[in-house]
Each structure stands twice: as structure tokens, then as C-alpha cells.
Amino acid sequence: MNEYMKVANDLAEKNNLTNLGGPFGAVVVKNGKIVGKGSNCVVGSNDPTAHAEIMAIRNACKELNTFDLSGCELYTSCYPCPMCLSAIIWSNIKKVYYGNTKEDAAEIGFRDDMIYKYIERLSRNKEEKNIIELIPIDREETIKAFEEFKNKESKANY
Amino acid sequence: MNEYMKVANDLAEKNNLTNLGGPFGAVVVKNGKIVGKGSNCVVGSNDPTAHAEIMAIRNACKELNTFDLSGCELYTSCYPCPMCLSAIIWSNIKKVYYGNTKEDAAEIGFRDDMIYKYIERLSRNKEEKNIIELIPIDREETIKAFEEFKNKESKANY
Numbered sequence: 001m002n003e004y005m006k007v008a009n010d011l012a013e014k015n016n017l018t019n020l021g022g023p024f025g026a027v028v029v030k031n032g033k034i035v036g037k038g039s040n041c042v043v044g045s046n047d048p049t050a051h052a053e054i055m056a057i058r059n060a061c062k063e064l065n066t067f068d069l070s071g072c073e074l075y076t077s078c079y080p081c082p083m084c085l086s087a088i089i090w091s092n093i094k095k096v097y098y099g100n101t102k103e104d105a106a107e108i109g110f111r112d113d114m115i116y117k118y119i120e121r122l123s124r125n126k127e128e129k130n131i132i133e134l135i136p137i138d139r140e141e142t143i144k145a146f147e148e149f150k151n152k153e154s155k156a157n158y
Numbered sequence: 159m160n161e162y163m164k165v166a167n168d169l170a171e172k173n174n175l176t177n178l179g180g181p182f183g184a185v186v187v188k189n190g191k192i193v194g195k196g197s198n199c200v201v202g203s204n205d206p207t208a209h210a211e212i213m214a215i216r217n218a219c220k221e222l223n224t225f226d227l228s229g230c231e232l233y234t235s236c237y238p239c240p241m242c243l244s245a246i247i248w249s250n251i252k253k254v255y256y257g258n259t260k261e262d263a264a265e266i267g268f269r270d271d272m273i274y275k276y277i278e279r280l281s282r283n284k285e286e287k288n289i290i291e292l293i294p295i296d297r298e299e300t301i302k303a304f305e306e307f308k309n310k311e312s313k314a315n316y
Contacts, residue, residue: 065204073269136237
């Protein structure tokens with residue numbers, strides 16, 4: 001077994017001994033060294049965003065003192081859900097090794113695959129109000145902050 | 159202007175006076191009361207997941223002492239990126255009011271729309287290795303944690 005995947009998988013296994021969250025673990029690796037670990041703690045920390053990959057990314061960023069993980073790789077015990085996949089893109093990680101599939105996650109009761117399918121249908125303008133109602137309001141006001149940002153001299157880019 | 163969107167928009171505007179992150183703000187509302195606020199602080203907190211909606215969800219969960227925001231609504235100054243949209247689904251929020259569009263976000267340099275398009279192509283098995291390489295390994299080992307979870311008596315569900 002790959003040595004980094006073993007660490008991710010051990011985190012997933014360890015979670016089964018607790019009620020902190022689902023059986024998911026992940027590590028961020030830079031130049032062969034683990035710089036961040038994470039396990040799912042949605043239930044334990046009352047945080048629906050506390051998936052293994054998100055926690056590993058947050059911890060790696062803390063460790064490296066940056067929001068940019070370019071050059072890092074991620075090992076996760078399960079294929080990332082759309083939230084985590086997007087977080088991986090935002091963090092500039094470009095290589096992800098995964099163990100279980102999103103279909104495996106569906107099999108044990110998690111909604112990863114459902115959310116992928118929802119986003120895919122949404123991209124074809126098939127909005128499904130039973131999942132989320134997305135309602136546009138007040139753009140004539142909110143667009144002003146974007147215009148100000150556009151004209152701002154020193155900008156925080158990510 | 160809607161009173162909750164005004165609070166979200168004020169947070170976005172306020173961010174333009176700092177270098178904490180992009181011009182995005184969000185609030186979670188329950189029974190007419192704001193229970194969580196968030197503004198983008200990716201740069202300020204070195205956390206690529208610290209988008210306005212994620213921060214508002216985390217803060218609402220802390221306030222309400224739960225990972226389940228069923229019955230809450232979210233107001234966000236900009237259409238949620240796929241990370242935030244998925245976080246909204248995970249948190250069980252079913253109604254989202256937004257101001258600016260994802261095309262507006264692209265216009266000022268953010269990758270929200272690109273990530274939506276990437277996930278849509280990924281769902282058609284059009285993997286693009288220049289964005290992320292997704293490599294399956296060691297499933298024969300990682301699947302064991304899922305089997306254990308399946309057989310577990312008291313499970314942490316979310």
C-alpha cells in the first residue's frame with residue numbers, strides 16, 4: 001500500500017472507533033513530506049464543511065503559512081465530494097490520489113454522488129427546487145462591490 | 159434592498175477596504191433572525207476554503223450548536239461557487255438568495271464559473287489532467303473502513 005494512502009486510510013479507520021464523523025481521511029504531501037492531515041469531523045465539531053480533505057488542506061495551509069498549495073499532492077481515502085474537489089482546485093493542488101469511489105460512498109449512505117449529479121444537471125439549467133432554490137435578488141446593489149474591487153489598486157488574489 | 163442581502167452586501171463592501179479576501183459576504187437566517195455571518199477571508203486567514211458562505215455556515219452551526227441547518231436560508235452577495243453550493247447542500251439549507259452571478263465573479267478574476275464547467279465536463283468523464291489528475295490507488299485496502307462503517311451499530315449520520 002502507498003505510504004501516504006496508508007496514513008489517510010488509518011485516519012479513516014480510526015474514525016470508525018469514534019462518532020466524530022464518517023470513515024474518511026486525507027493527507028497533503030509536499031516534496032515527499034506530509035504537511036497536513038485531516039479526518040472527517042462533521043459531527044464532532046458541528047461543522048458540515050469539516051470533511052477530511054478540507055481539514056487536511058486547512059492544516060497544510062496553517063503549516064506552510066499560505067493559502068496556495070501549488071506543488072502539493074493530496075491523498076484521500078475516498079474520491080473527493082464536489083465541495084472538496086472545488087476546495088482542491090481553489091488551493092491549487094493538481095494531483096489527487098484516492099481510494100474508494102463516490103459510488104462506494106453512496107453505498108454507505110453519503111450524498112457525494114447525488115451532489116455531483118445535481119451540479120451536472122444544474123449546469124444544464126435543470127434547476128431542482130426540491131434540492132435548492134436559487135433566487136436572484138438585488139444585483140443592481142451587489143454589483144457595486146464588484147466594480148469597486150475591479151478598480152482597487154492592491155488586490156488580494158487567489 | 160432586502161434587509162438580509164443588505165447585511166451580506168455590507169460585508170462584501172467592507173472587504174474591499176481590506177486585503178482579507180474578495181468582495182463576498184453572506185448571512186444565514188433562521189425564522190427571520192440572522193444566526194451566522196461570513197465574509198471571504200481566504201487571504202487574511204490563509205485558508206482557501208474561507209469563502210463567505212462557508213464562514214457563514216460555520217458560524218451559524220456554532221451559534222445553533224448543530225451541523226444541520228435545516229429550515230435556514232442563506233443570503234449571499236454572489237452566486238455560490240461549487241464548493242459553497244455543495245457545503246449548502248451538506249448543511250441542509252434549501253433556499254439561497256444571491257446577488258451577483260458567477261459570470262460577474264469571472265469578470266473580476268475569480269474561478270467559480272471555471273470550476274462549475276470543469277465539474278460538468280468531469281461528470282461526462284472528460285477528465286482534464288491540466289486541472290486535476292485524479293488517480294485511483296489501493297481501493298482494496300481503503301474499502302475496509304467503509305465495510306466497517308456499514309456494520310457499525312451507532313453511526314454518525316449527516
